[in-house]
Amino acid sequence: MSSDVEPKVVLVTGATSGIGLAIAKRFARAGHQLVINGLESVTDAQAAIAEIAGNGPCPPFYFEADLADGAESFALANAAIGKFGRVDVLVNNAGIQKVAAVEDLPPQDWERIIAVSLDSAYHTIRAALPGMKERGTGRIVNIASAHGLRASPYKSAYVATKHAVVGLTKTVALEVAEMGITVNAICPGYVWTPLVAAQVTDQAKVHGMSEEDVIRKVMLAPQPTKKFVQPEEVAELALYLASDMARSITGAAISIDGGWTAK
Numbered sequence: 001m002s003s004d005v006e007p008k009v010v011l012v013t014g015a016t017s018g019i020g021l022a023i024a025k026r027f028a029r030a031g032h033q034l035v036i037n038g039l040e041s042v043t044d045a046q047a048a049i050a051e052i053a054g055n056g057p058c059p060p061f062y063f064e065a066d067l068a069d070g071a072e073s074f075a076l077a078n079a080a081i082g083k084f085g086r087v088d089v090l091v092n093n094a095g096i097q098k099v100a101a102v103e104d105l106p107p108q109d110w111e112r113i114i115a116v117s118l119d120s121a122y123h124t125i126r127a128a129l130p131g132m133k134e135r136g137t138g139r140i141v142n143i144a145s146a147h148g149l150r151a152s153p154y155k156s157a158y159v160a161t162k163h164a165v166v167g168l169t170k171t172v173a174l175e176v177a178e179m180g181i182t183v184n185a186i187c188p189g190y191v192w193t194p195l196v197a198a199q200v201t202d203q204a205k206v207h208g209m210s211e212e213d214v215i216r217k218v219m220l221a222p223q224p225t226k227k228f229v230q231p232e233e234v235a236e237l238a239l240y241l242a243s244d245m246a247r248s249i250t251g252a253a254i255s256i257d258g259g260w261t262a263k
Contacts, residue, residue, distance in 0.1 A: 007058065008242070009084045011035040011077060011128070013067060013120060014094030016048040018193030019143060022231035023091055023238045024048075028056030030239060035061045035080040035087070037094070067094045067120035068112050077127030086135065087128040089242045092121040092165075093143040095158075097195055099202040102156040113157040118164050125172060129181070138181040139242040142169050143234070146189045146222070146257040154206050162187075166253045173251030182250035184241050189257030190219050192228035223258035 010027045014020040016038035024034050034052055038045050042062055052060045063079050065072040080087050095117040098109045121142055132138025147155060148162035166185050173183035190196055196219070203214040220226050237256055240246055255261045 008032045008088035009035065009080065009086055010089040010091065010242070011037075011080045011087050011124070012091040012093055013037045013076070013124065015052070016040055016045050018195055019188070019191055019231045019234050020091075020093040021048055021051065022235040023093060024052045024060065025055045026232070026235035026239050027089070027242075028052050028058065028060065031056055031058070032089070033058045033061075033084060035063065035083070037063050037065055037067070037076055039066055040064065068115040070115070070119055070123045073120040073123035074127050077124040081127070081131060086131050088132075088137070089139045089141070090124055090128045091141045091143070091238055092124055094120055095143065095161075095195070097155070097158050097199060099154050099199055099206055101154055101206070105156060110157045114161050117158070117161045118168070121165060121168060125168075129172075129176070132181050133176065133179050136180040138176075140172065140181070140183040141238050141241050142183070142185045144169070144185040144187045144253060146187050146255065146260045148185065148187050149253060149255065149261050150222070152222075169253065170251045177250060182241070182247060184249060184251070185253045186234060186237055186241070187253050187255045187257065187261070188229050188234050189223050189255075189260045190228050191231055191234060193231060196228070222260045222263075224260070224262070225258035227258060229256055229258060
């Protein structure tokens with residue numbers, strides 16, 4: 001981080017693995033103060049906490065919370081504000097997935113996917129936004145998905161949720177457009193993370209294919225590059241959207257998907 005950039009307080013949900021961990025590490029490397037969240041206890045999250053701490057000068061503040069609970073999502077953002085006085089950058093990354101035909105998807109899975117991926121973003125935004133408005137500056141980055149712009153079979157809850165995240169992004173962006181606050185969504189294609197790796201077995205069962213064929217014929221079939229997006233690529237985009245040079249980008253759903261949504 002250059003000496004003329006003031007460290008920001010950055011809250012990243014779902015930051016103990018995958019995209020969230022990569023984002024937290026990148027912001028830490030830029031010199032910012034991280035508040036990170038996961039389902040794990042502090043003890044179980046020590047490896048991720050240490051990774052983030054090793055990338056920057058400011059020890060991260062860890063908050064255990066189940067973001068399927070709206071009260072815990074709201075409390076998470078308020079805990080960050082209570083600890084550091086503000087949240088300058090909010091990255092709503094937490095999300096879960098379930099692959100199943102819509103009639104086979106248990107209602108509790110539908111409800112939990114929506115609660116973690118959509119409702120939690122609403123609750124953290126409503127907690128962080130008043131302070132951003134008061135200061136006349138702020139950045140909100142919602143991690144949506146290519147599935148927020150395109151549908152795929154057997155992912156009804158996930159696709160519906162990510163479409164809704166894009167809609168939430170656009171609406172809040174319009175509400176705060178004159179207040180120095182930007183709100184954007186990043187829409188990755190298939191990123192090689194533990195979440196995606198866990199899908200391979202489920203997809204193989206649903207499609208009746210080998211895991212190798214699922215990767216080649218199902219997962220990477222929509223991405224013209226035929227390569228997984230790396231978490232670090234998403235992290236770089238999130239860092240840019242949080243910068244002053246991105247002040248005119250708001251209400252956008254930005255694809256990073258190997259050309260998937262170009263088709």
